[in-house]
Amino acid sequence: MNPEKPAPLVPRTEPLFIVLSGLSGVGKDAVLAGLRRSGLPLYISVSATTRPRRSGEKEGVDYFFVSQDRFQELIDKGELLEWATVYGNRYGIPRGPVRQALREGKDVIVKIDVQGAATIRKNVPGAVLIFLLTPDLGELKKRLARRRTETSADIELRFQTAIKELRSLPMFDYAVINHAGELERAVADVVAIITAEKCRVKRRGTKV
């Protein structure tokens, strides 16, 4: 045994590929913003979308806002890790930056809708899937109603979709509850999940 270069008893874990999914309107973007503030060394993926920018949203921070043509080009060139059409708008995860971050040994978190999470579950064996949800359905309805950009028909459609999406919960590794007014608790739960997963004995490699 060479005391200057001791062999570690457990090998360094592979970087994590974390999926943050969950019901529409539950606060996924707020949790990601909280993670950004936490200063955790984590690459937080920025999605590309064809949907119009909402006030307060920043290009390259909240989303990359692209045209339908540009989005199609990204698909055609295989530059999206995953993409979906949600309520008529397209959302996709640029593959390049995710791959680059993992190569540098950085953990990566991506926000994906529930359908997309199912694709990741199938295609990325080592992925860690987190489902963010409200404590109950009444609270979900309240939050959807608070989002002023949508009509009440939109809200009802999202609510019905959420109820269907709940059936996918067993596919996920973790469920994190975003209690009203306790965003930091949800963020802390996600941080704990990342810390714990890095301690897992059986970590498989992640290839995207």
Next chain:
Amino acid sequence: MNPEKPAPLVPRTEPLFIVLSGLSGVGKDAVLAGLRRSGLPLYISVSATTRPRRSGEKEGVDYFFVSQDRFQELIDKGELLEWATVYGNRYGIPRGPVRQALREGKDVIVKIDVQGAATIRKNVPGAVLIFLLTPDLGELKKRLARRRTETSADIELRFQTAIKELRSLPMFDYAVINHAGELERAVADVVAIITAEKCRVKRRGTKV
């Protein structure tokens, strides 16, 4: 839907049964003391032992110090969840307080040697097994040597045993590294594991 009594979207998880195991001399007692200080609502099991009390150890806090006869009585009456003989001394986990804590919905953590952890793995399906270890073998040797209560033959025996015990690592769920001078980091990892496990979608019931 009754807004006054909303049904939770995910059921409350069963209390956790956590096993803290790991190499002899790695600092399991120090981590438990750290957990005690953390104020986490957790029942930390106190083992019964026939080994003599070391200076600074407190009856009922560090261990229940019992005679050989009393220990045999505990075994005969089925009052030990698990017990083992380690270097000529007997150690056991009183079943009553653990069962009581789980019944009250409290998470429980018990300290068990590696052999005992294997028994728990087999008999308690929902148990969460944590293996505490030093970053490398050189560091382990240093810590064993620092424990002044033992002879150098004792230390060498413990070191050889530790190398054998390392082979059991794949049986564990988590590996936590207790870096020299960074006890609080190991404690924080254990706290994160507990938090994350409470978010796991597939938590099975725990019966001891």
